[in-house]
Amino acid sequence: MLLTFPNRAPFLTYIWFTASVVRFAQEKTLCEVSITERHLHRSEMKAKSRISDLHLKFAERSWNDTFQLVRRCMEKSRDESKPCEPLVRSLERLQEEFNVSSMNTMRSRLEMIAKQQGMGFHVTEATCYLTADLFYLEVVLLPCGGVEEVKVAPQGGSPTSSESLLQLLRLKNFADFSMKLAGLFTQYNIPGDNEIKLKLFTSLQSLGRDFQQISNLLRASRVPKDFDPQMDTINHGRIGCLIAGKEDCPLTIQFYIAPTDVKQTDSQIMGMKADVHAAQVAVGVSDVTHNLQMASVIPQPPQLDPQGYPVFLPLNEVLNETLPACFLLKLRPAVPMIMSFVNKLSQITDVTIPDVDLQWAPLPKLLSRGPPSPNSHGETLDEQDTIFTVPLPGGVMHSYILPGAAWEAPTQIATVMDSVPFTHPAHVPAILDLLRHQCVINTLLRSCVTSQCASPGSVCDLHFEILPESDTSFSVTFHPPDTDSLTVLLVNISDSHQITCRLFGAGTCDPSVDEYISSVMKRCMSVPVTLRTLYRKLEEIASAPLSPSHLATTEAEDDQSAPSSTTVTDTNSALTELPQGAAVPEDSFSVSGSACYAMSVANSELPPEINTSPPVNPYPFTPVGVFSH
Template identity: 50%
Template sequence: MKKTYMSDLYSKYAEKPWSETFQLVRRCMDKTRTDPKPCEPVMRCQQKLNEALNDVFSLTGCITVPTRLGSHRSPTETACYLTADLFYLEVLLLPGGGVQDVKVAQHGEAPESNSALCQLLRMKKFKEFSVKLDDLASLYNIPGDSDTKIKVYASLQHLQKDLLKISNLPRRLIESDVHVDMVLNGRIGNFVPCREGNPMSIQYYIRPSDVLMEMFCPGEGSRGQVAMVVVGASSTTHMLQMESHILTPPQFDSLGFPVFRPMSEVKTESLPAFFLLKLQPPVPTLNSFIQQMNQITDVTPEADLQVEPLFQLIKQLSLTEKTCESMCDEEDSHFHTLPDAELHSYVFGGAEWKCDLWKGALIHAVPFTHPAHVPALLELLRHQSVINALLASCITRHEQQPGLTYELNCEVLPESAFSFSVTFSLLDSDSLAVLLVSVLDCRQVKCRLLMADLVDPSLDDYISRVLTRCMSIPITMRAIRRRIASLRPPAPQFPEPVCALMAEGSPSVAPHSAVETAFHNPKSEEAGAV
């Protein structure tokens, strides 16, 4: 095969860096030639190389705009730097224009490879890369000079040490799954310290459905409720720690929490910032909980909160905006399809949910200034998350449709603070029943069934255990329907001629009959409710 000039050039410089190749090409282009016509293949090759590298540099430069970072190239043009006052990012490039590595150097620390950021750039997921950079930049997102930012970052490091100490304190295991127990019952949930340039994070609540999804389809389940621990700018100054608040060796109170040193004995700095629990996703929160949070931290949120009925906030977060707009404001109707083709209908009365007790706001971040605030704030967020999970379990994208036969028709209404009712009627009964659900705290959900001609002292406890286990109103209502059917006396036996006459006059079996005959054992229902 006849060799070309380009193949010879490639073979000769295959092992050399692009910088030397560029220098050679430039020297060749600058030489005086007797032939005034330029070498077009070399010109096209140089143009393509410059375009490829410029695309990489342009993309990284665009990413810096929303994250308020600077950017520049290395002298050898083999790396791109994204810089801030107290940290920088180094993107190392391969000779072909690909990404070799991404390193993060935080204030006072050596650069460390960040596999997550590197993978996002390699996959050209620039939007996700920008979100990660925004989380990193939020560690220093405060006004002031470099000295002020260094002090705030140092305070954040001391906070991390205290939270890590609290997280590692011994405690009694409640759930059989260690990870789930840490999330739901740990003093500060599942705490992950800052690493690879990622902020501290706390996973503080997870639904049973998320646990099952992760069990059967690893990687596809939701992470549940997570709070990133960052700093936020404040128009007023706050006293932030410059050393640990926890006594050495640690001492404990009656609840097993560490005893904190008095503020007068701890080195602090007055700084224009506070710590933030940045909630992902944001949490619809009742006004009463918001007031309790303000009392715990003594920090008033600087952003004005838009107050709406809690149910509307949960619906907006659960469904797409288009779906929400298509639903009626005064009354929301949803239907659920459960296993065995069982259909439930759930109706929310719009006017009743507008009462002051059940109004709230969508909370994106919770400010605080002391490590002792975190466990108390997380308990409130868990309590609210349980309420939200129960109500959200009744909400679907499917509106009630005429012509369908429902095994259960339910109306969900607010009652007192932290309690609501589910009024329902069974398909084969004309009487109404009411299930009263009270969420006492994040670990106690009490149920009471009000129904005529039904006396079973153990039923309320059974329903409470099922609901606590599955955190789903539809699954619990199915368990109630089956338990009620098992407690009813059997239908009277007719004489044979009457039975034969009835059989002749019945053209078909009712659609729900097959479902009614498939009752589970009550104990197996509770175990399998999730």
């Protein structure tokens, strides 16, 4: 039965029209699909026919013939500067499948690698030449596709055998060979036109020869201070440990390795492991012109000044050129440096480091960056303060808090330096001293912020707060054993060789404790290890019975220091004696269930050797015409 609607005829007309449109669309779609299927079927049949024809045509052809065909197609590319990308990928894919067992296949592989690196390629009989502006590679092939010899020749120099490149080709490790060649190309990739390139290359070679002479002179005159001669040269040498630059690797200076790190071989050092700091000597473009040496700046015979630094000639006394470039120490790895140290670098070298290229952040933040370890853990309090938990042998767990507001002070703002510009070899000893100084500070702080850490929720045995006191010192506040008072360990790094520790508020005035802790920190270069040793030492002192004379001396010292002390009542209503000027917040904060008080050492409490006023520059320099250290 039909439902009755008002105006029924228009409604039925609408229904009929809609159904007709839908049916028409369906029929049209089916028709199009049918046509498309027939078209695809015909195309597929044609493609199968063509593939069958090609298969029959090239069934008996070798892969080498196919490879040569692709090469000919590439040579016929309309734009020679931009070959057809699909053909390039096809050629590379074919080469990966080749078994290099003939001279022709090895030639083809070397040619492809040269083109990938933007180098030229030439062949004369059994020798291949991979050429660049300032060097070329000479590869002598064997009929079986093997390699007899690999030589590297700089511009104007004689070819020198390269054992590392030879072994990579003999092992047919073309991926590593290509990476090595890329590094070599970067080493000789000096900016500028051909004339500028040749001048900068000549200047860089003169600098390298001067470093060699200095290294030989210092090695013959120096008395080792360390049991490990290599580590001693790295950490204490005027120009560190020099790895002679060869044609296939740049001149490299190793200048810092933490005493706890294992000894590295030269091959490992060239890989730039993270625990060894080194600098590659290079030349880079500059917006400002500088006078650079074109000959040696070392007087003959070479000599040292009374302080043991090499003596140099001023640039105006040797052949020099004004060029839009400067020398570079490319740091491997990059070094986070505080602002005052960056300014000192500019003062030493008289080369301005553009601030626009630098990104500033608190030093601990830069030190804690990098790939986190699987067990690392850091909590953030108030979006600024960060707590790091550090496990130690024996199941002991430390927690370290670094207040964000304190480390954001201008003296603690730092940037990551990956290269240091200079214009004279006389700058290098002072630059290395400054870099070592920063590396020592970084090593100590990094031991607290990037160590292997426990999982969240772990209970820590001891809690410490680390605060900056100056650009080269920091304090560590903690609870000594069996007492509710606070103790402060002040760590001062006056230079890369001097680390002193002073203990405040520990109930002992024995200077031997300070000396002992200082020696421990210099030996292990770890704040957690040093504090564990200090805590055990304080436990021994607290448990040792006092003699009557020592007790009387302690009481007399307490009476004398009473007027100059601040009395603080802790949460347990115990009286705590703190040094005058020590700042204690009104409320303590809880860290993993234990109390840890924020406290800093006032300027009046700093020992005489720590001066908070602008210090005398420990890195003397002569900006223009540098002659000595």
